Amino acid sequence: MPLNWKPLLDLIHASDSFVLTSHQRPDCDALGSELGLALALEALGKRVRIINADPTPPHIAMIDPRNRIEVLGDSVTAADAHAADVHLILDTSAWQQLGPMADVFRTSPAKKAVIDHHLSSDDLAPLMLKETSAEATGRLVLELVEALDIKLTAEIATPLFYAIATDTGWFRFPSVNAGTFSALARLVEAGAKPTEVFSTLYDQNTLARVQVHGRVLEQIELAADGRLAHSAARIVDFEATGAEVSDTEDVVNRLLSISGVEVAVVFVELGPERCKASLRSRQSRDVRRVAEQFGGGGHAQAAGVKFDLPLVEAQSQLLAAVIASLE
């Protein structure tokens, strides 16, 4: 990848203290990039704090075994962040995604740089190290660590493995190439353990979660000649299983795995006149446009809508719009 790391290497070598930040609702690429880079900079004798706007979600907390990521407003203030020589933003280049850290960053007297792979881009800092073809920010951090000539340890390699594995959907997204596997090989040689990473991420379901998925899968209906699959999790399903609404998060992807299905929708009943819907689609279809008709939004292949309507009413309106979009 043709990024010129020299200006950032110079900045790093000339500085002593660093604050690393990423986007709100941080994912494994955000957190893994922060942790990998923090440990690498510490290997150079630098002082590093990781300060995010949001806490690490509990289901990925094991990426940070020493619990060193701080949350703005909890143990750390804007003034603490301003005390650093350098402020680095990882895995976003949009002011909006920084939440309350945006103001901290804007008003900081620190030198600033961004390392990111997203398309959307504000001019956050004079030093923007962006490579939109990179499969993960973790991949760019690995390149930086190697450019700094720091020995990869298991501690540095493991969070970077989390970052690349999750941002590539475990090595299957179109961004993946031979270079991805060569980077992963270096991380595994350094001590990252794919089996352990996978297991800490995906073998942590509760019985209730698996059971509520079962109820959603049992009720799948096909429409539009098998091109639309839809189902619902009702209040009664939550009561029967003891599952939480958040337990239904990814079940919609199972509906999309049915051969011939182009759009999948899972409704979740939240109350007598309140529900939401998750939409997923294959690349030929854009579900964001359908979601936007009802005030929702998201991405072309993954969108969501909230309704202040009874479940049956929301179902008939949204499914009619999806079917119309398939014509």
Ligand SMILES: [Mn+2]
């Ligand atoms: Mn990312």
